Amino acid sequence: MELLLVIPPVDIKLGLIIALVGILIVFTALAVMSLIFNQIPKFFKNQKRSKLLKEGKIKDHEECCTDLSGETNAAIALALHLYMSEMHDMESNVITIEKVSRRYSPWNSKIYGLRNLNFNK
């Protein structure tokens, strides 16, 4: 290809620098984030634990705030399996897994029913 003749070698050199620095910084950034989010729960857990300890709700050697149990995990796994088998049917470029959350709407509040009956035409 003729294009090959045009490459200025300096671009390669600068490109290599960018690549090296780039991969280094991407790792650094995500590693720092990883570090921070590794510490946050421990920090909160400790706060919670010392609070519970103070209040005498747990004893000194007891664990507090445990992770999910094995059964829970199995249940999730099963659910995931069901989820995967329906996969073909879902719209797929979009991310992710969301809880169905009951959503408070003021429009459903009792007042409207009442108003509806006797206040507005």
Added chain:
Amino acid sequence: MELLLVIPPVDIKLGLIIALVGILIVFTALAVMSLIFNQIPKFFKNQKRSKLLKEGKIKDHEECCTDLSGETNAAIALALHLYMSEMHDMESNVITIEKVSRRYSPWNSKIYGLRNLNFNK
């Protein structure tokens, strides 16, 4: 502040004029609107009343088209109280109080159920 030195006294004078004229006109505008909407229901009530009178549905001395009763008001007040206690949970920069209205949608019309069964694949 150095800024204070820069004030042209004329701006103050014009500012005062704008303020005076402004508050005057705001009041005038809203007062006229108030006046108009004060009259509108009376106008319609009269129309309705004379129509009912003509049709003999009410007698000359009877009131027509009364306002809401006291009980209604109490019911609304109670409802409002309930509403206020849920207040913290609602999204709050948005206005207001709306009736839940049944909303006609052609998609729910009976035809579609039928078509669904036997016309389209």
Added chain:
Amino acid sequence: MELLLVIPPVDIKLGLIIALVGILIVFTALAVMSLIFNQIPKFFKNQKRSKLLKEGKIKDHEECCTDLSGETNAAIALALHLYMSEMHDMESNVITIEKVSRRYSPWNSKIYGLRNLNFNK
């Protein structure tokens, strides 16, 4: 009207050409489309028919893939009548007739109920 004086006669001539060519081409375009969509179902029907014939599911002289029956048509007509009598109530600049289709949503998948119970707070 003064405007009448300004008409360049050439515009009339070119206008006539555009009108003639225009109506001709509109017809041609929609006629070709009509022709194509007339053939498409026959093409698919034939494919389906020969497949069924090959598999022995229908006999040589049998029709395959019939159109809607008369009763169906009557049912639709009735439904249409009901539809028309509700017409005044519908929002009307918008086209069309749509099936109510059950819509798969991943958010309703069983996994989320499960996760809701025990995985997320």
Added chain:
Amino acid sequence: MKRALTVFGIILFLGLISWAVPNQKMGDLGREVAGNEVVKEKSSQSSDLNQGSQASADHAKRGVKNFWSYSGFANASIKHFLMILAGLLFLYLSIRHGFEPLLLVPIGMGILIGNIPFLLNSGMEIGIYEKGSVLNYLYFGVTAGIYPPLIFLGLGAMTDFSYLISNPKTLLLGAAAQLGIFVTLIAALYLGFTLPEAASIGIIGGADGPTAIYTASRLANGVKMWNGIQSANLIGPIAIAAYSYMALVPLIQPPIMRLLTTKKERLIRMKSPRQVSRLEKILFPIIGLLLTCFIAPSALPLLGMLFFGNILRESGVTRRLADTAKTSLLDIVTILIGLTVGASTQADVFLTTKSLMIFALGAVSFMVATAGGVSFAKLMNLFLKPENRVNPLIGSAGVSAVPAAARVSQVEGLRADPTNHLLMHAMGPNVAGVIGSAVAAGIMLSFLL
């Protein structure tokens, strides 16, 4: 009596203010303010203020007077009131009588908004034709022709082409009803419009608001040159005429339909439509796009979007996109196009002889289109086997105006035979009419751009 009181109150209010502004008489309401003079007055006054030599009561009075000169009362003319009445009429017809409310309510309110009188060229950035105003920014979607294709996207996502696919010969009815477009084109030329203007006016006969707006924004936009003559900006009148007549379809069409058909023809029962497969529905927008746009590439912005919306609908795998295209997106664009088209009827721009002629031509256009569709249906019947004949009442649905025109066919059909439902048969020519008028627009754009 109380009504009199209200009126009295308003008059009192106006009287009070006009008393405060003695040099300007109420009788001036009808005059056109000569913008420059008032502005000059303002600047001289503000320099007076700068000298600060008068008493402050006098100042306040001058302030009110100055403010008054910017108010709607000081700048109103009889034209403004006429247009405001027109806007109120639109609101009345749509809200009280349900004529195409999704279009006429925004347009009606837009007419009010566009005809609040204000001091032109005073830099207040209010008017729709004033650079930098909010309305002007929103109006850009009209002048640049952006809104109509987005509406077509939503319509495509909303439209079920099944009826058309199941009975493709009704496509020809959609073609026949475009006759109105070309007849009106010639008529407009005879009335003295330039060719691009006449073409835009003709499109009113397509009974398709977005197509009419798109064509006008390209050909009759106040900028387009033709044989050395600059076109007028006819977007407003054309759009208003198109939507008005679309709303009036239930009044315009029936007499013509009855005139052109015999009782026997109106009784024709049509074969029930056949089942349409999903594959056919998917192929329709693809083939439709390629075919029509190869023939008339200028129709691409309209038809491309229509068929794009339709494939989002029919593909079965992009439902959420189709849903948004036919709800939020369509609604937002409908609000904006209605508002700005309405507001573009600013009295000084709109109330011209040309607008009147456009309204007259539009009426003709709709009638010819209706007649074209019905007649062609009768012509087709001559060549069709008896069991395949079409009821000529569905021919009129070829004007588009979806689904109002199809309903007119249904109503007229029921009038002749209360058990003969034509609605679903009429949906075919109805949506074909949308395609037909977009192709017609594309052809004229090819010639004239």
Added chain:
Amino acid sequence: MKRALTVFGIILFLGLISWAVPNQKMGDLGREVAGNEVVKEKSSQSSDLNQGSQASADHAKRGVKNFWSYSGFANASIKHFLMILAGLLFLYLSIRHGFEPLLLVPIGMGILIGNIPFLLNSGMEIGIYEKGSVLNYLYFGVTAGIYPPLIFLGLGAMTDFSYLISNPKTLLLGAAAQLGIFVTLIAALYLGFTLPEAASIGIIGGADGPTAIYTASRLANGVKMWNGIQSANLIGPIAIAAYSYMALVPLIQPPIMRLLTTKKERLIRMKSPRQVSRLEKILFPIIGLLLTCFIAPSALPLLGMLFFGNILRESGVTRRLADTAKTSLLDIVTILIGLTVGASTQADVFLTTKSLMIFALGAVSFMVATAGGVSFAKLMNLFLKPENRVNPLIGSAGVSAVPAAARVSQVEGLRADPTNHLLMHAMGPNVAGVIGSAVAAGIMLSFLL
């Protein structure tokens, strides 16, 4: 202890990088980078690279250093951290304490986004004031005044004016609460702001974010000239002040309300509102539009859209348009206006003496407005028959800040008498306040544009 570990980790990371960039000390964090020098350094360095005469380890080090010079760490100043703290405060107040979250969460996040330090004028197209950046494009909706009318459209589609229609005299309370606007205007003039700037600042007292932003975008936009002096760009501070105080309405108003009312007044029970017919609801936006905009045409972009939205809601035939206007459209514009107003607080532009003065004036403004509303209610009562008297606690709702101010009235009413619900009575002045401050804005625009 673990917390210390985290902090230590971050410091370590920063230390490592700063070690790689020996010429730039960590202590430099607080200085303002002199953009030009770094850029120059970059270009000389890149020409070095072109000569390719150094070892590659050296190159990589220079690469990191170069990259570092563009990073937020190298360009941060104490001002940035102050603003970031402000953003975090907004997020905390809105998420933890529920203060107007729909506005303060976007604004708070916007403040963070707008105050990520970067190398100014380096062509990276990040900053909101940098031509060609995405934020700058989105910010155009603020500077051109497009977002506020769209928000008013949504608010109109959302607002039930029944309470106002059923008790029209509460419109006057909405007028009285605009006192804050005009008092602040004068106060701002005395503090040395130019007249257009002062008018924009005054509007903060209208307690209406979109109106404040619209007015500022017209009068205090950094471009507007007045007596030969260019206005400062105060859109950011004004918007932030307006929204902050709107969020703080539950804290600002009660003391003033209690100060100005007697126990007896706070106990006044108001007549229950009468039934409002559909026709009245339809007439309201039409008459409201014509009347207010004839008086102050400059308020058209705001009030026109408010009443347009309301007729979509009340007409009964355009429900889908009203629904979209008050959901998708309103949400999209809310997201964009919150984000860009927040980001417009870019430290170097925002942290000035003027901003501080604006915040001080805003507080005054809210207080005067509250006092105005309450006092006028007391004044009205002097002229009203006993059974028609208004509870002065609803006067404070005239500041708009819908519906927060109405709730304050309700809460204060319940405090005096736990069975006296004022919410629905307060909704009248509350929505009247929206109209009132838009009219006030229109008047000032008429004078000053």
Added chain:
Amino acid sequence: MKRALTVFGIILFLGLISWAVPNQKMGDLGREVAGNEVVKEKSSQSSDLNQGSQASADHAKRGVKNFWSYSGFANASIKHFLMILAGLLFLYLSIRHGFEPLLLVPIGMGILIGNIPFLLNSGMEIGIYEKGSVLNYLYFGVTAGIYPPLIFLGLGAMTDFSYLISNPKTLLLGAAAQLGIFVTLIAALYLGFTLPEAASIGIIGGADGPTAIYTASRLANGVKMWNGIQSANLIGPIAIAAYSYMALVPLIQPPIMRLLTTKKERLIRMKSPRQVSRLEKILFPIIGLLLTCFIAPSALPLLGMLFFGNILRESGVTRRLADTAKTSLLDIVTILIGLTVGASTQADVFLTTKSLMIFALGAVSFMVATAGGVSFAKLMNLFLKPENRVNPLIGSAGVSAVPAAARVSQVEGLRADPTNHLLMHAMGPNVAGVIGSAVAAGIMLSFLL
């Protein structure tokens, strides 16, 4: 046989028209129309018309001929048909086989729309590269880089970062998979692309459409200068390549994953994720924004919006904004970006050697990225306690392509052990990959803008 009839019908139609236009042979279909000549011909013809000296039948024939010269048939070349086939292929793959339909259906239809042949430079304002056309206005969101951040806003509002927060070390996998970006950058340089072009091509390896489009719109936009050389406009090919390979992730990744892992590794079971508190979820976007954007401010438009969307979601008090951001707003932008990116493949711009090379490099990029993620997972395991080890199959999910890549991990995991569900573990690196590639893009923009 009937099929033949259809084809015959079309040929007949074309034949009829070409008969009417005797000077232009059907064989000309493949040639590039020399725009100027036809235009010249048109103007001379229209002056002929002005002289009005020929018979009208002749006129009509010339009219048809003139119209023909603007049609797609007259302007089609083999390139157009190739691109149309490509568009049909996209539609087929997405509709029939469900490959990323929300992106590929709009892109596929966009390719058809963009490759309808028309007469270039004829002022018809159709083409996406033609100033004033509707497509060109919509395309502005791509060239100005506005759409990608809005998509990130929606993705942020949609994405649950719980899995990432519960297992932060998977962030490193998201970093490792960015290896593909930098390797491709070097490879592209060797193939002769300029540095900014190469950087944009590299980002394809990030497996993130919006990031790729944003980077290309900044660096390979046909305007950007580098060392005196103007970059090519590579937005189209890069976007198409990125989305194509994202759709093909289920085909590209598995062989590489199996090649690089042992059976034993594929069986690793991971600890179930821990419960994540609401506070952590709220802190994540805040800390993420500050940290990543301090490091790479150029990533602000992307990451700022991603984290902004996420806080709308997680704050718990702005649900309606998050809902709109992830539904209406995301859908509208998806429709527009898909359509315009597809249409930007206009044959004469798209079909170049560069596009081919970009497709080749894109494939390499995805493979290296996959290998990077998987290998780094294996490397991590060397340093982790046995109970904390990660299954290397989730490493490949670090390429982003959310959630397709995570599903590939799940499927491959089940293949090795039908009871070992990796999906939720893979969501961590998957969303980390989005952050990682945006940071990588930011770094390259810092260097190259």
